[in-house]
Amino acid sequence: MYPTEVIRIEKLNKEFYTRKEKVVAIKDLDLSVSEGEFLCILGPSGCGKTTLLRILAGLEKQTKGKVFMRSKNPEKPLTSMVFQGDSVFPWMTVAENVAYSLRIRGFPSDKRLDIVEHYLKLMGLDKFANAFPYQLSGGMKQRINVARAFVSDPEILLMDEPFGALDEQNRLILQQELLKIWDGTGKTSIFITHSIDEALLLADRIMVMTAHPGKVKAIVPVDIPRPRDILSLRSSPRFATLFREIWQLLQEEVLKAKTTEFKA
Amino acid sequence: MSLLEEHVYKNIEQMNIVIKEEERKPKTKLINKAIILKFLTFLSPSLLLVLWELFARWGLIDVRLFSSPVMIFKTMIPMLYSGELLYHTLISAQRILLGFIAGAVPGVVLGLSMGLFPPVRASLMPMVAVTFPIPKLAIMPLILIIFGLGETSKIFTIAIGVFYLVLINTMAGVLNIDEIYLDIAKNFGASPFQFYTTVAFPGALPMIFAGFKLGMGTALLLIVAAELSAAKAGVGWMVWRAYDMFDIEKMFVALITMAFLGYIFSCLLDIAEKIVIPWANNRR
Numbered sequence: 001m002y003p004t005e006v007i008r009i010e011k012l013n014k015e016f017y018t019r020k021e022k023v024v025a026i027k028d029l030d031l032s033v034s035e036g037e038f039l040c041i042l043g044p045s046g047c048g049k050t051t052l053l054r055i056l057a058g059l060e061k062q063t064k065g066k067v068f069m070r071s072k073n074p075e076k077p078l079t080s081m082v083f084q085g086d087s088v089f090p091w092m093t094v095a096e097n098v099a100y101s102l103r104i105r106g107f108p109s110d111k112r113l114d115i116v117e118h119y120l121k122l123m124g125l126d127k128f129a130n131a132f133p134y135q136l137s138g139g140m141k142q143r144i145n146v147a148r149a150f151v152s153d154p155e156i157l158l159m160d161e162p163f164g165a166l167d168e169q170n171r172l173i174l175q176q177e178l179l180k181i182w183d184g185t186g187k188t189s190i191f192i193t194h195s196i197d198e199a200l201l202l203a204d205r206i207m208v209m210t211a212h213p214g215k216v217k218a219i220v221p222v223d224i225p226r227p228r229d230i231l232s233l234r235s236s237p238r239f240a241t242l243f244r245e246i247w248q249l250l251q252e253e254v255l256k257a258k259t260t261e262f263k264a
Numbered sequence: 265m266s267l268l269e270e271h272v273y274k275n276i277e278q279m280n281i282v283i284k285e286e287e288r289k290p291k292t293k294l295i296n297k298a299i300i301l302k303f304l305t306f307l308s309p310s311l312l313l314v315l316w317e318l319f320a321r322w323g324l325i326d327v328r329l330f331s332s333p334v335m336i337f338k339t340m341i342p343m344l345y346s347g348e349l350l351y352h353t354l355i356s357a358q359r360i361l362l363g364f365i366a367g368a369v370p371g372v373v374l375g376l377s378m379g380l381f382p383p384v385r386a387s388l389m390p391m392v393a394v395t396f397p398i399p400k401l402a403i404m405p406l407i408l409i410i411f412g413l414g415e416t417s418k419i420f421t422i423a424i425g426v427f428y429l430v431l432i433n434t435m436a437g438v439l440n441i442d443e444i445y446l447d448i449a450k451n452f453g454a455s456p457f458q459f460y461t462t463v464a465f466p467g468a469l470p471m472i473f474a475g476f477k478l479g480m481g482t483a484l485l486l487i488v489a490a491e492l493s494a495a496k497a498g499v500g501w502m503v504w505r506a507y508d509m510f511d512i513e514k515m516f517v518a519l520i521t522m523a524f525l526g527y528i529f530s531c532l533l534d535i536a537e538k539i540v541i542p543w544a545n546n547r548r
Binding site: 054057058059079080081083085086089090091092099103104105132133134146152213 | 360444445447448449450451452453454455459462463466467469542543544
């Protein structure tokens with residue numbers, strides 16, 4: 001591994017067995033992520049994006065291939081994942097949800113509150129600290145998920161379409177807030193999304209995956225200076241060029257995914 | 265204006281009037297409705313009691329078998345004053361409570377383990393599946409032989425009835441927990457014990473309480489059987505005693521007491537549920 005490399009994936013393969021047949025979700029995937037990098041993954045539905053993230057999170061094992069992850073601080077968790085959709089514990093208050101990783105690591109409860117308070121404020125959740133999730137909107141719940149992952153202070157942050165289920169307005173606000181927190185920490189992050197806009201706003205590099213089986217189709221560096229915000233981004237000519245480039249890459253794959261779906 | 269149009273127009277006008285009236289006093293109307301519904305819930309059982317009494321007086325039913333509300337009431341009052349009724353009620357309540365705890369605690373612990381860990385489930389499920397359908401009453405003689413005629417056998421009978429229902433509901437509760445919550449716990453590095461305390465137990469709580477309520481129902485069934493043999497007190501014993509003495513009024517008093525006991529226990533469980541599961545408030 002290079003000195004600045006945090007994740008290195010070599011010839012990763014993942015196969016599933018359904019009752020009828022063998023499904024190859026990921027085939028010979030190679031990837032290298034350096035420290036402090038924000039990588040977005042774009043790809044058609046069912047291309048194995050989520051599977052890749054779950055392997056990195058330690059929730060699933062690859063069939064073949066190697067995954068190296070460098071841990072610089074054994075005190076910190078290696079990865080934390082922000083899951084797709086509603087993944088807030090309904091039986092915990094907002095503060096308890098956000099403090100979950102600290103509870104798992106055995107922090108005393110007063111210390112937990114000190115750490116959590118900062119993130120609750122940052123995500124605009126401080127007024128709802130003692131509310132239960134059923135009292136909150138979808139956007140608020142997604143804030144909890146993001147805050148929960150940041151509180152655990154992992155070396156690598158994994159996010160699986162965290163804003164996918166939100167409406168446009170909430171998404172824009174949360175993207176901006178995510179950027180704000182991320183700029184402060186500079187954490188190595190991998191972020192799955194369906195939105196090219198979102199990827200261009202957040203990423204240092206964008207990895208476009210092929211449809212079924214999932215491979216790396218292209219890796220596109222996003223050379224737009226930071227700090228970014230959605231307004232200046234959309235008016236920049238570089239944004240338009242990159243958008244077109246990525247959409248062309250993606251379009252082929254989405255169409256291909258459609259024809260394979262039809263065959264099946 | 266065509267006929268149809270006129271009709272619609274008139275309807276709209278009428279609707280407007282109705283809405284305006286509701287706007288004027290919506291609160292009093294709502295309260296009135298609530299009062300009427302409350303009244304109905306009192307009216308129907310009272311009516312039944314009145315009919316029962318009248319039928320008894322008119323000789324339409326055999327008083328020796330069915331008694332009458334007034335006769336039952338007359339038997340009940342002295343039993344209340346002498347403390348006899350309270351004594352039997354407390355003894356039964358104690359047996360139910362002890363049996364309930366003795367059955368529910370291992371039911372929850374085993375149910376959580378079986379729900380969380382497939383090997384535990386695979387090895388214990390055959391035993392549970394085979395023994396669960398055995399009527400608990402059928403095991404009573406065996407329990408009496410093993411534990412003797414004392415309190416233990418009665419408590420054990422109730423415990424075993426409660427145990428199965430709580431176990432099965434708890435396990436189902438854990439199995440129904442959305443997998444994403446287990447993934448989160450795993451991703452954050454939760455230990456097996458933390459899986460219990462932060463995900464499995466709280467997530468299964470609604471189903472555990474459903475098991476408690478079913479178990480309480482069974483406990484009330486079993487207390488009568490448990491107090492049939494070798495008991496000298498208790499509400500169930502009162503029923504059998506009244507049977508031996510052919511004292512129908514006393515039997516009814518015992519039955520009413522049981523209904524009351526069941527009601528109290530289910531209210532207590534409801535209150536406990538509201539306190540323990542504040543996060544599920546929206547579903548009620």
